[in-house]
Amino acid sequence: MAYIAHIRKSDLEHQSVEEHLLGVKILAEMYGEPLGVKHITGLAGMLHDMGKYTDKFKNYLYEALENPESPPKRGSVDHSTAGGRLLYKLFHTGRIDRYKGILAEIVGNAIISHHSYLKDFLSPELESNYLNRVRDKEIEEYEESVRRFFEYTIGEDDFRLYVNQAELELSEFMGRNSSITLENKCMFLTKFVFSALIDADRTNTRCFEEKSLDEYKRPHFEGLFDTYYSRLMKEIDSFASYSSSPINRLRNQMSEQCDRFAEKPSGIYTLSIPTGGGKTLASLRYALKHARTYNKRHIIYVLPYTTIIEQNAAEVRRILQDDANILEHHSNVVEESDEDDEHMEGMLSVREKLKLAKDNWDSPIIFTTMVQFLNVFYDKGSRNIRRLHNLSESVIIFDEVQKVPVSCVSLFNTALNFLNLYAHSSIVLCTATQPALDFVEHKLSISPDAEMIKDIQQVITAFKRVEIQDCATDHFFNNESLVEFITDRMGETKSVLVILNTKSVVKNLYQQLLTGISEIPIYHLSTSMCAAHRKKKLDEVRELLKNGDKVICVSTPLIEAGVDVSFECVIRSLAGLDSIAQAAGRCNRHGEHVLRQVYVIDHEEENLRHLKEIQKGKQISKKILIDLKRDSLCHGGHLLSVQAMEKYFQEFYTDFKSALDYSIPKLGQSMTNLLFGGLANNKYYQEYATNKKVRLPLFIVNSYQTAAEHFNVIDDRNTSVIVPYGEEGKDIIAELNGAERIDDFSKLLRRAQQFTINLFDHELRTLDKNGGLERILDGQMMVLRDGAYSEEFGLDMENDSWSGLELY
Known part of the structure; x- marks a missing residue:
């Protein structure tokens, strides 16, 4: 009797569990080859859906097929634990070989997690989510699924030979690079195996759904x-x-x-x-x-x-x-859901198709x-x-x-x-x-x-095209005085770029310039605009610069890092030396003139309270400017010398030394300890041994899930929203609403990259409350309504926290 992994919606064709497991194994082996771990990744692929070799899962699929309006209860069949349990029972009980034990933990964690995220081997609550699954949880028809796996997928002798090859790969992997700790190696290998399994599983499922075999040839370029x-x-x-x-x-x-x-x-x-x-x-x-x-x-x-x-x-x-x-x-x-999606199997919903794109x-x-x-x-x-x-x-x-x-x-x-x-x-x-x-x-x-x-x-000396003018150590600017300063500069040059640290001050300056200067084109740039919108504005600015026409551009720091524009004059609000250097790169960029001026100012209206790195960078830069004013030969003789940069970064990282390991104050831990801290400095491991009077029976004791849940590159997590900018932006939203094929979703998601902005949670709540947001595709994507996006400012909301949005 055939056991079923998936049922194709278009023709009700069945993909057997054997076909799916062996197909995912082939892909996972291919992905593991570069690291020399093809049998480790292949083992994860071969075992990940072993729990589908059950009558209960088969009945679950048929029930979902016959009752699409009232499908079975979510999570009513656990099919992802069985493969991890098999590895644990075979190689992590009784007399344990060290590398087979580690192999069971690494591969087993990937298997039990492939519908969510890697589990903690030991959590802040002193629980092992890994052991709770592979050792303690009740699994219906487990013995039957093991027997059917060895009957239909691979013989038991061949399986043990395959595991031996995986063990040799693990031994060789762990033996390389003695400067890296075991915990570090285990963490990255676990994440690599998990990545290979997730991609192989989704790719095989998509190929079955779309009747395609192309993915089995890894592209080489x-x-x-x-x-x-x-x-x-x-x-x-x-x-x-x-x-x-x-x-x-x-x-x-x-x-x-x-x-x-x-x-x-x-x-x-x-x-x-x-x-x-x-x-x-x-x-x-x-x-x-x-x-x-x-x-x-x-x-x-x-x-x-x-x-x-x-x-x-x-x-x-x-x-x-x-x-x-x-x-x-x-x-x-596409929004990433926090919930386990194990129930999403068989007939594909819109959400599942988006996941497979x-x-x-x-x-x-x-x-x-x-x-x-x-x-x-x-x-x-x-x-x-x-x-x-x-x-x-x-x-x-x-x-x-x-x-x-x-x-x-x-x-x-x-x-x-x-x-x-x-x-x-x-x-x-x-x-x-x-x-x-x-x-x-x-x-x-x-x-x-x-x-x-x-x-x-x-x-660096040969490339000198600008002079840095210190306007920051003697007095402060506000937007009113800055308008006068810009007006004076426009009397001497044809183009001025002004870069300030916060979006609200940039927007306010732009509006004051529009009021005070009527005969010169004035442009405003920020990440409230989507990529396509900013590109259009920058193209217009470049055309004016190319023609030698007068132009003023006011921007957040998004323009300073690598954007190919060349103004005759740049005004930069005080920040880190690296930011000042990047801003200077937008002035006289191609050496059109002998030397041009970059003015560094201190803007008193910028609120940097929540922008600690910018605030600290500003303080260090100001100290270096004061040093140079007192002694023109110190720090290499100018603000952007190699010596000044070395001084700046050393002091910057020294001041932030306690933050470099990604501190999580709520836990009293760092990300580095959670992910690859050793037993000696693992707080949870020590507390477990003290409280339970027994050693945790695992080789790996790190907290992968907890670390991931507390990780944000910036302080406040952002959400991507598609905006209806121009005809193409509106067309993409309309086509996404009508799409059905996974390949169509893949293409549309790529096109949508140019038409997204990233919003903080409080911005989302405000927009939601005011009717500015719409959810599409069963709630899996959010789009802005027309009235919430303007041709002038993009998303028109006051927010000083430019730094987080800029990074995206």
């Missing part, structure tokens, strides 16, 4: 990278033929150094090209050359702001002449944000972690890496070390202002001779 490299070199050669300015000659020299550097083995490297030095194309040249040389599968750009994603992705698409294979991933448009970063070139990258490793829910395995065998470029949030520095460093040392990825830290990422306990394992550019101090 070597030929595509060859084509891309040729097209990029054609573009670079064209620059050399029509421009011989000193700036362009320097850019070309640094680009050539990146090309030669690409022949080195994969490592963690730095690319400290000054602002305006052509980092995007130079890093792309390195990435394509390195990917061709070392057979990498992806090139991934991780950027701090969505603004840079829009610009850089558009530029790369133009040069590489490819729209289809370059993915922009700004945010998660391709969202796994399997494109050759990917542009995403720092928030999304960190969420892959540390945030709750299965949608984020599904992408983790696709970070292996990649070239990953972190543009403006100095924007790593302070609380996440240790987590960031450990993730990069894993990707380089285990996942065979090459990491490039690309910025004009390299932060001191090794000035922490969990240090970054930067490669020897890591810097790609030679004689960096000479390059």
Whole structure:
């Protein structure tokens, strides 16, 4: 009698449990191959739905089929525990072999969690959610499901041989890199196995539903990278033929150094090209050359702001002449539910189809944000972690890496070390202002001779295009006096860019400028606008700049990191030195003039009470400005020297030392302790032994679920909302409402990235109360109503907390 995993809605075709388990096993093995753990990931795939070998689950499916309006009770059949229990009973009881015991824990946790998120081996309540499932829970028809698994899927002898191969892989994995702790290795391997299982399970289910077998061939892009490299070199050669300015000659020299550097083995490297030095194309040249040389599968750009994603992705698409294979991933448009979705099996609902839609970063070139990258490793829910395995065998470029949030520095460093040392990825830290990422306990394992550019101090001097004018140490500005200052500057120049720290002050200044200056175009930019909206505004600004017309632009810091604009004058509200340096990169960017002015001001109307990192950066920068006023030769003689930057970052990280490991005050714990703290400093492990007078019978005692539930890259979690900007934004919302096929959802979700904004919880509540929000697709997505989005400001709500929104 056949046991059923899924029933296809279109033709009521059945997928047997055997077909599903073996199909997921094949995919999971393929995903595990880069780390040398194919049998570990394959074991998870082979066992994950073993609990469907029951009459009760079969009856559950038939009942759901016959009564679609009144389906069986949610969670009435547990089919995900059985596989984890089998591993526990076979290899974690009696006389336990160390590596088989760890294998049972790592793979078993992935299996029992594949409809939610990884369980705590030990929770703050001193409970083991893992043991509660694999050891203690009552499971109906468990013995029958074991017997049927060995009868239909794999023989018991072959299964034990397969487990032995997985054990050898685990032993080899754990034996590598003695500088990394066992707990650290276990955590990353567990998350990698979980990622491979989630993606393999959803991919196999989607292929069955869509009658497709394409996913069983893992895409390789070597030929595509060859084509891309040729097209990029054609573009670079064209620059050399029509421009011989000193700036362009320097850019070309640094680009050539990146090309030669690409022949080195994969490592963690730095690319400290000054602002305006052509980092995007130079890093792309390195990435394509390195990917061709070392057979990498992806090139991934991780950027701090969505603004840079829009610009850089558009530029790369133009040069590489490819729209289809370059993915922009700004945010998660589909809401991630906290509840266990084990009941969602058989006939697929809209929610299930959205979950199965391709969202796994399997494109050759990917542009995403720092928030999304960190969420892959540390945030709750299965949608984020599904992408983790696709970070292996990649070239990953972190543009403006100095924007790593302070609380996440240790987590960031450990993730990069894993990707380089285990996942065979090459990491490039690309910025004009390299932060001191090794000035922490969990240090970054930067490669020897890591810097790609030679004689960096000479390059910085050669690139000097601006002078920093200190207007911050003697007096304060408000928006009224700033309007007068801008008016005076417009009498001397044709274009002024003003960058302030908070959205409310930016908006207020923009409105005052509109009142006071009528004959000059004035633009306002913030992340209250969706990506498509900001792109349109920036294109208009660029056209005015290109034509030499007068223009004023007032913006939050979104414009300063990598956006390719060149104003004759920049005014920057006091912040960290890295922000001031980035703002300076928007002035005289291409050396059009001999020298131009960047004015640093102190704005008294900015409320930085909740923006601690900006506030601290501002204080340190002001101290350095005062030092330079007293002694013009200190700190290298100018505000943006290498010496000043080193002084700035060392003091910045020292002041935030207690926060670098992502403290969770509510628990009196850090994320690093919860995820990979050893037994000696694991508070819960010690309390368990004291209270229960017995040692917890596990090799891994860390709290993966608790850590994920408390993780936010920013202090307040955001929700992505689709906005009805322009005809395309409205069309996407309408098409999503009418979509049925999983492939249609996949395509529409990609298009929707350009039409989303991210809102704090209090903003969502206000909009909901005022009727500004609409929920579509069974409540799985939220969209703004027309009246809540304006052509001038985007979402028009007062909010000083720009920093969180900027990161998305």
